Amino acid sequence: MNVMDGVREVNAGMSKKAGEKFGADGVEISVHANSAPDHEDIQGRQFTNEEYEKLQSGRPFKDVTGRHFAAIKRPIGMWNCGHYVFEIIVGVSEPAHGEKELNRYKAKNIKGFEYEGHKYTGYEAEQMQNKIKNEWRKTRGALEIAREAGDSGLANEYQRKMTILQHHYAKFTKAAENFNAEPLTNFNDSATINTVLKTKPSEFKIYEDVKNGADIQQIAGTGFINNQYQPNKGYEDKILKRIAQEQGFDALPNVIDKNEIDKRIAYGEPELFRGVSDEWYAEQLQNREYFAGTGVNGNGTYAAGYSDKAGRNNAINTAFVYTQDKGVVLRMTLDKSAKVANYKDIERELYNGALKNTNYQALKDPLKILEADFGRYAAMLGYDAIFVEDKKFYVVLNRTKLNIEKTFYKDKGDLII
Numbered sequence: 446m447n448v449m450d451g452v453r454e455v456n457a458g459m460s461k462k463a464g465e466k467f468g469a470d471g472v473e474i475s476v477h478a479n480s481a482p483d484h485e486d487i488q489g490r491q492f493t494n495e496e497y498e499k500l501q502s503g504r505p506f507k508d509v510t511g512r513h514f515a516a517i518k519r520p521i522g523m524w525n526c527g528h529y530v531f532e533i534i535v536g537v538s539e540p541a542h543g544e545k546e547l548n549r550y551k552a553k554n555i556k557g558f559e560y561e562g563h564k565y566t567g568y569e570a571e572q573m574q575n576k577i578k579n580e581w582r583k584t585r586g587a588l589e590i591a592r593e594a595g596d597s598g599l600a601n602e603y604q605r606k607m608t609i610l611q612h613h614y615a616k617f618t619k620a621a622e623n624f625n626a627e628p629l630t631n632f633n634d635s636a637t638i639n640t641v642l643k644t645k646p647s648e649f650k651i652y653e654d655v656k657n658g659a660d661i662q663q664i665a666g667t668g669f670i671n672n673q674y675q676p677n678k679g680y681e682d683k684i685l686k687r688i689a690q691e692q693g694f695d696a697l698p699n700v701i702d703k704n705e706i707d708k709r710i711a712y713g714e715p716e717l718f719r720g721v722s723d724e725w726y727a728e729q730l731q732n733r734e735y736f737a738g739t740g741v742n743g744n745g746t747y748a749a750g751y752s753d754k755a756g757r758n759n760a761i762n763t764a765f766v767y768t769q770d771k772g773v774v775l776r777m778t779l780d781k782s783a784k785v786a787n788y789k790d791i792e793r794e795l796y797n798g799a800l801k802n803t804n805y806q807a808l809k810d811p812l813k814i815l816e817a818d819f820g821r822y823a824a825m826l827g828y829d830a831i832f833v834e835d836k837k838f839y840v841v842l843n844r845t846k847l848n849i850e851k852t853f854y855k856d857k858g859d860l861i862i
Contacts (some may be wrong), residue, residue, distance in 0.1 A: 522712075553567060584603050661684075717841075718750075719748040
């Protein structure tokens with residue numbers, strides 16, 4: 446089982462526990478376009494808990510209407526399945542999708558489109574799109590290695606390959622659109638394939654500015670006192686803010702309603718809680734100017750997470766501590782596409798680099814000061830967040846990867862299950 450499958454399993458357990466509160470005795474499987482063939486006929490359908498258990502364990506099963514299905518090998522929500530389930534009361538809960546709508550999804554998937562003489566279903570098109578993107582990202586990694594090695598000939602070869610892949614990707618997705626295929630679920634990720642994040646400090650304009658003599662203290666602002674950085678004093682890390690702006694991390698997050706958050710959690714996105722001492726700060730994270738906070742495990746936006754059922758209530762309690770009995774808690778998820786660094790890996794790299802044989806307060810070299818914070822360094826490497834595993838919290842660097850519930854919570858009883 447991979448990490449995301451494990452997260453989905455935990456979230457499914459939380460959903461089941463919540464369903465027990467209102468007497469749920471069955472589930473309904475979600476629906477998405479371009480379903481894999483093994484899940485096409487069962488998406489959108491309702492099952493009793495007993496029959497769903499048969500489905501998940503690879504035995505023949507039937508839905509609540511009595512329609513029988515042969516055993517399937519791949520469980521719902523596992524092995525890269527994009528479906529999730531939500532709890533229902535059998536005979537009371539109306540299906541979210543009617544039979545005509547389900548047939549329409551299936552027909553569009555099967556119809557697909559043609560590209561260079563080959564017929565693709567919608568599902569096959571998604572797989573091809575992902576294959577191109579993965580190859581592009583692998584080539585980009587090889588390009589960086591070639592550049593580091595100083596092999597310009599090999600670097601140029603990889604760059605040409607990336608360009609060819611980009612054109613192929615754009616042409617393929619345009620054909621899918623023109624042939625009236627259901628929009629590919631990752632179609633918007635084309636922005637990622639056409640935007641190469643900066644992945645080392647020397648690529649940043651702020652680095653070049655300091656190298657050319659810009660005053661590091663003037664750039665950093667109030668956070669520096671006598672050339673020493675003061676973390677955890679309520680200051681903003683304006684160096685991180687500049688890095689975030691250069692990476693495009695400062696754009697607004699995705700603000701959505703509770704139902705959508707619940708769906709994302711069921712789908713496997715990590716559920717996060719952030720407490721602030723005033724609603725203004727919550728609004729700032731949702732729709733105001735990017736603020737680069739500070740913290741001992743790296744500068745950025747801190748949020749409590751969890752890895753098991755018991756940990757969820759601990760995360761909620763931790764978030765409410767930061768409200769100081771007067772603020773609010775935000776409920777969020779970290780988008781499934783986020784690139785997350787492990788804190789210990791970033792720590793090890795920094796102590797083998799800018800912080801080798803020294804500490805932050807003793808640094809004099811302004812170029813080392815730029816990268817000598819865990820949050821700054823991770824952002825410079827293109828990471829969207831840092832996961833501090835032993836404390837089970839995240840340091841978010843890229844605000845665009847957050848999905849934030851509109852609701853502000855003032856009572857932990859509204860969140861604890």
